[in-house]
Amino acid sequence: MNEIIGTIFIVIGLIFDFLGCLGLIRLPDVYNRLLASAKCVTLGTCGILFGLFLFKGFTATGFKALLCLLFILLTAPVSAHALARSSYLSGVKPWQGTVADEYKDEKR
Amino acid sequence: MIAKIFLFILWFLVWIFLSWPINTGDVIMAALVSLFVCYMINDLLFSNGETGRSKQTGLIDGIRRLAWFLYYVVVFVWECVKANFDVAYRVIHPDMPIRPGSIKVKTGLKSDIGLTFLASSITLTPGTTTIDIDKEKGIIYVHLIHLKNDYDPSSMRLAIVEKFEKILRRVFE
Structure with a gap:
């Protein structure tokens, strides 16, 4: 039973990882790409690791999967934040379809 | 001080779980690394400053x-x-x-x-x-x-x- 649920989680995770990569290719500029990859890849990878935990149960591998899940959840948004901020400050232009840019207005 | 001890135990447990199954060398390594880490970053994590959390902690x-x-x-x-x-x-x-x-x-x-x-x-x-x-x-x-x-x-x-x-x-x- 656990293995069926684990497989479902791993498949969902793979689908979201794929969509995150698709977003990375299709979306127009750095900020939107960051947004897609930070969200979809975080949930996708968490799904895969949780599926692995369901497969293995409370064993050494299962605990490691849970710990990795926690660390990804804590570090992925911080790295996305750092990348977005440094791109803005080093002058990467947003896409021309951007409707509002209050951060730039503030800094100039 | 309590915060430091709490952090030490936390890092120690994380290291132990990541290197499971363990032997004596792993435990010594875990203790050394977590001592070093919590000596280094304690001030970063718990710097409340003047706008910190409220004092009631019952x-x-x-x-x-x-x-x-x-x-x-x-x-x-x-x-x-x-x-x-x-x-x-x-x-x-x-x-x-x-x-x-x-x-x-x-x-x-x-x-x-x-x-x-x-x-x-x-x-x-x-x-x-x-x-x-x-x-x-x-x-x-x-x-x-x-x-x-x-x-x-x-x-x-x-x-x-x-x-x-x-x-x-x-x-x-």
Whole structure:
């Protein structure tokens, strides 16, 4: 039973990882790409690791999967934040379809 | 001092779990590394400053904070899943219905850890990424993938931020 649920989680995770990569290719500029990859890849990878935990149960591998899940959840948004901020400050232009840019207005 | 001991135990357990199954060498290594790490970063994690958490830290207060934190986790997971479907829809759609923009949002949170949690939750929830935080003015700069047509720049409000802020204030402030 656990293995069926684990497989479902791993498949969902793979689908979201794929969509995150698709977003990375299709979306127009750095900020939107960051947004897609930070969200979809975080949930996708968490799904895969949780599926692995369901497969293995409370064993050494299962605990490691849970710990990795926690660390990804804590570090992925911080790295996305750092990348977005440094791109803005080093002058990467947003896409021309951007409707509002209050951060730039503030800094100039 | 209590914070230091707590951190030491935490790092020690993390190291032990990551290197399971363990032998004597692993335990010695874990103790040395966690001592070094908590000597190095203690001031970073618990620098409350003058705007830190409130002083009442009784048992009942702690339980109430924990309950609110669990509620926060539930809300967060739900919003995170919703966010992923939203972004997935925008990526798959042939026309890519996006209207990106960066806006200012006002926040009432003061403590470092509360702001960190707020910024991270914003990054992982519907179509928003935190770009920068101005702690003195209490402003978060947020990048949105789809800015609503009727958004009013002078209001400096965002529904999702207010939702998290209300819960996080009860947990950390």
